[in-house]
Amino acid sequence: MTFIRLRTKCIIGFTILNLLIGMALFFLIRFEVHHRLEQEIHKRGATIARHLAESSVTPILTENTISLQLLVNNYVKTEDDLRYIYILNARNEVLAHSFGTAFPKDLLKADEPASGANKDRVKVTKLRSEEGLLYDMPAGIQQGQLGQVHVGISEAAVTKTLDGVLTHLLFYMAGIICFGTIMAVVFATAITRPIAILAAGVKQVGMGELDYVTKINTHDEIGELAGSFNSMLENLRQTTVSRQYMDKIINTMNDALIVFSQEGVVYNVNRAFGELFGYVPEEMIGCRVVDFPKQEAPRCLYAAFENAFQSGYLSHEGTCLCASGKFIPVLFSLAMMHDEQGKPQEIIGVVNDISGIKKAQEELEKKRAELENLNRTLEEMVSLRTAELAVTNEGLRAEVINSKLIAAELKIARDAAEAASVAKSEFLTNMSHEMRTPLNSIIVGVEFLGEADLGRDQSRCLEMIGQAGKNMLVLINDLIDLARIESGRLEIVAEEFNLPEMLDKTVELLSRSARIKGLELLLDTASDLPVIVVGDRIRLQQVLVNLVSNAVKFTLQGRVEISARPGPRVDNTIPITFVVLDTGIGIDEEKLQTIFETFTQADSSITRRFGGSGLGLTISRRLVEAMSGNMQVESTPGVGSSFYVTVPLSEPAAISINRDGQNANGCRNGQDFAKNIDTVLPVVLLVDDSRENRELLRLLLLKKQLLIDEAGNGHEAVEMFRENEYDLVLMDIQMPIMDGYTATRQIRQMEELAGRAKTPIVALTAHAYENDVQACKEAGCDDHISKPFKKAALFDCLTKYLNGA
Numbered sequence: 111m112t113f114i115r116l117r118t119k120c121i122i123g124f125t126i127l128n129l130l131i132g133m134a135l136f137f138l139i140r141f142e143v144h145h146r147l148e149q150e151i152h153k154r155g156a157t158i159a160r161h162l163a164e165s166s167v168t169p170i171l172t173e174n175t176i177s178l179q180l181l182v183n184n185y186v187k188t189e190d191d192l193r194y195i196y197i198l199n200a201r202n203e204v205l206a207h208s209f210g211t212a213f214p215k216d217l218l219k220a221d222e223p224a225s226g227a228n229k230d231r232v233k234v235t236k237l238r239s240e241e242g243l244l245y246d247m248p249a250g251i252q253q254g255q256l257g258q259v260h261v262g263i264s265e266a267a268v269t270k271t272l273d274g275v276l277t278h279l280l281f282y283m284a285g286i287i288c289f290g291t292i293m294a295v296v297f298a299t300a301i302t303r304p305i306a307i308l309a310a311g312v313k314q315v316g317m318g319e320l321d322y323v324t325k326i327n328t329h330d331e332i333g334e335l336a337g338s339f340n341s342m343l344e345n346l347r348q349t350t351v352s353r354q355y356m357d358k359i360i361n362t363m364n365d366a367l368i369v370f371s372q373e374g375v376v377y378n379v380n381r382a383f384g385e386l387f388g389y390v391p392e393e394m395i396g397c398r399v400v401d402f403p404k405q406e407a408p409r410c411l412y413a414a415f416e417n418a419f420q421s422g423y424l425s426h427e428g429t430c431l432c433a434s435g436k437f438i439p440v441l442f443s444l445a446m447m448h449d450e451q452g453k454p455q456e457i458i459g460v461v462n463d464i465s466g467i468k469k470a471q472e473e474l475e476k477k478r479a480e481l482e483n484l485n486r487t488l489e490e491m492v493s494l495r496t497a498e499l500a501v502t503n504e505g506l507r508a509e510v511i512n513s514k515l516i517a518a519e520l521k522i523a524r525d526a527a528e529a530a531s532v533a534k535s536e537f538l539t540n541m542s543h544e545m546r547t548p549l550n551s552i553i554v555g556v557e558f559l560g561e562a563d564l565g566r567d568q569s570r571c572l573e574m575i576g577q578a579g580k581n582m583l584v585l586i587n588d589l590i591d592l593a594r595i596e597s598g599r600l601e602i603v604a605e606e607f608n609l610p611e612m613l614d615k616t617v618e619l620l621s622r623s624a625r626i627k628g629l630e631l632l633l634d635t636a637s638d639l640p641v642i643v644v645g646d647r648i649r650l651q652q653v654l655v656n657l658v659s660n661a662v663k664f665t666l667q668g669r670v671e672i673s674a675r676p677g678p679r680v681d682n683t684i685p686i687t688f689v690v691l692d693t694g695i696g697i698d699e700e701k702l703q704t705i706f707e708t709f710t711q712a713d714s715s716i717t718r719r720f721g722g723s724g725l726g727l728t729i730s731r732r733l734v735e736a737m738s739g740n741m742q743v744e745s746t747p748g749v750g751s752s753f754y755v756t757v758p759l760s761e762p763a764a765i766s767i768n769r770d771g772q773n774a775n776g777c778r779n780g781q782d783f784a785k786n787i788d789t790v791l792p793v794v795l796l797v798d799d800s801r802e803n804r805e806l807l808r809l810l811l812l813k814k815q816l817l818i819d820e821a822g823n824g825h826e827a828v829e830m831f832r833e834n835e836y837d838l839v840l841m842d843i844q845m846p847i848m849d850g851y852t853a854t855r856q857i858r859q860m861e862e863l864a865g866r867a868k869t870p871i872v873a874l875t876a877h878a879y880e881n882d883v884q885a886c887k888e889a890g891c892d893d894h895i896s897k898p899f900k901k902a903a904l905f906d907c908l909t910k911y912l913n914g915a
């Protein structure tokens with residue numbers, strides 16, 4: 111059936127109703143107007159008839175028919191719609207009429223005029239004529255006694271007026287109908303519009319769009335209905351998941367989804383399904399699965415479901431054809447949806463592309479096969495290797511046992527070597543001590559005898575003894591140094607000292623030897639050479655003295671030059687290069703590489719000629735290396751040699767002054783004490799277990815203006831110190847009964863307890879090692895002089911400590 115809108119229906123209905131009412135009104139009005147007009151004509155006709163009846167009395171009584179005729183003619187002339195008039199006498203004979211020649215006889219049948227009580231009621235007879243309907247109105251002359259007057263008026267007058275009235279009426283009615291129709295349209299629209307909105311809303315909701323809101327603001331039943339509809343929707347929204355929301359979920363999910371009816375019509379397909387199989391989802395909805403090729407996804411899925419219809423659920427792997435003609439492996443699960451009554455409704459299929467998984471599985475399978483293969487090969491290799499290893503193992507075990515034996519032997523050898531090294535060091539130390547003590551006596555004795563008045567030969571002999579003693583002292587000192595270096599006990603100290611002053615002293619030390627040989631001894635220091643530096647002054651000087659003394663020794667004529675130049679500074683450290691150049695005999699090229707080795711001399715004849723032990727350069731190089739420096743040599747035989755020593759020295763942050771007012775290089779701010787010892791003689795306590803040593807010292811100090819007390823061991827010394835006051839104590843370290851360390855400690859303790867001023871104590875030690883010096887200082891000694899001491903060293907010490915006494 112064709113759908114006709116409610117609005118159209120309303121408009122048509124209202125218009126038809128309008129027309130019907132209009133028509134009814136029209137006919138009603140027509141009938142009423144016609145009736146009124148007829149009454150009017152009847153009245154007029156009756157009036158004319160009555161008037162004529164009254165006017166006809168006299169002519170009838172006088173039988174003046176001409177007057178009657180004139181009367182009739184006048185009326186007919188004045189009244190337009192008057193069709194006829196005729197006057198009858200009592201005998202119904204026509205006395206006058208308006209018909210002209212012949213009077214129509216059948217008119218005489220017209221009714222009698224009204225009389226009596228009904229005389230006001232007009233009696234009208236309707237006559238048919240050629241020109242239409244006529245109204246005949248009679249009037250009695252003298253109540254009919256004299257006759258009758260009949261007046262005939264045509265109905266045309268009524269029709270004419272009626273037509274005019276109806277024309278107007280039709281015009282107005284058309285206007286009214288038009289207005290009515292417009293009103294019908296407006297009214298129908300007003301009524302049906304909210305209904306249409308409501309209907310659209312219902313349709314949307316029916317499609318699952320629960321977010322729809324109807325906007326009708328009319329204050330009537332429809333407005334109320336819309337309100338109820340909206341609240342119903344709100345309730346629905348809260349209790350139901352909207353179609354739109356469901357669609358969003360379905361189209362967002364990554365699994366492909368298809369829904370068909372049990373008959374195989376596609377109801378829904380999501381985006382993922384379209385993408386996976388190459389369809390446009392919208393185009394698929396409504397399609398029948400049978401219209402797809404047999405292996406294509408929708409049909410193949412439906413077929414799979416048909417197979418498992420009984421179970422109601424199916425999950426399975428398979429291969430589906432895409433729209434593009436490509437086969438893809440899929441995992442699908444199908445399920446039947448049921449309504450509330452449990453009646454099967456639609457089939458839902460969820461499909462996943464498992465080509466990636468399949469590929470990975472294949473890869474895995476391949477890898478597994480490879481692995482198995484490898485495993486087999488590995489097992490074979492392992493068993494082969496195991497067999498080989500077993501053989502090797504046996505060999506190894508034997509080797510291990512052998513190695514262990516070797517290691518044990520090596521350990522024994524190493525321990526023996528270490529023990530030998532320790533023994534060597536100890537031997538050297540002990541030997542040096544044992545040798546220094548007699549040497550001390552020899553040197554001091556020679557020096558003392560040198561001052562005596564001797565004959566020429568005696569003096570020469572004494573000189574030889576002195577020289578031999580000095581050479582031996584040098585050798586012992588070198589041996590001690592070497593032993594110390596090799597045993598790793600060499601300690602490099604960092605103290606502040608005046609570098610140019612140290613160089614001056616070095617030159618001064620050797621200037622006498624140079625002068626004797628007629629050599630020029632030059633010192634060249636760079637202008638930018640730092641003055642106060644931090645380093646091991648004694649060791650550096652030892653190296654330079656060795657090099658300069660070698661240069662003097664191996665130069666017969668010409669000069670020996672010492673230069674010092676600073677290198678580029680790195681942070682606070684300045685590398686200083688010292689060069690000792692000579693114009694001496696030089697060294698052969700092949701010997702240049704070996705002169706730094708122990709006991710090596712360039713030429714054995716040299717020893718005979720110049721003396722020396724071959725240890726000096728070895729010790730020097732080891733000392734330089736211990737100071738993080740390096741030493742090189744350049745030499746041309748017959749021309750001369752140059753020894754290069756580079757040592758990093760650092761600059762102090764500030765020049766420090768020690769508590770005795772001495773600066774770093776030990777210079778005392780005063781004069782030689784000898785010049786000041788005029789009045790009170792200072793008293794020195796000399797502690798030594800060797801009577802020879804005490805004797806020697808006494809001889810040496812004989813000419814000095816001081817008094818000497820002697821003690822044979824530490825204990826004696828402590829007791830004497832308790833009883834007397836001394837200006838200086840010369841304390842031997844190795845002594846029987848009580849050694850020098852203990853005696854010094856007890857003296858210091860005594861001073862502290864008695865509140866006595868500290869007396870300078872100078873240790874006399876045969877050991878010149880740093881740890882010996884350190885041990886002396888720790889015991890409380892102020893200084894030390896190593897044995898065998900030289901006169902100068904002893905006098906320096908006296909100057910230093912007795913100057914104020």
Ligand code: ADP
Nearest residue numbers: 660661664696705711712722723724725726727
């Ligand atoms: P020695 O105590 O014999 O001088 P050194 O180790 O100081 O021992 O020197 C080793 C050798 O190097 C010397 O015997 C000498 O042959 C050679 N020698 C060292 N300095 C010079 C030099 N300035 N000129 C020539 N030969 C030198």
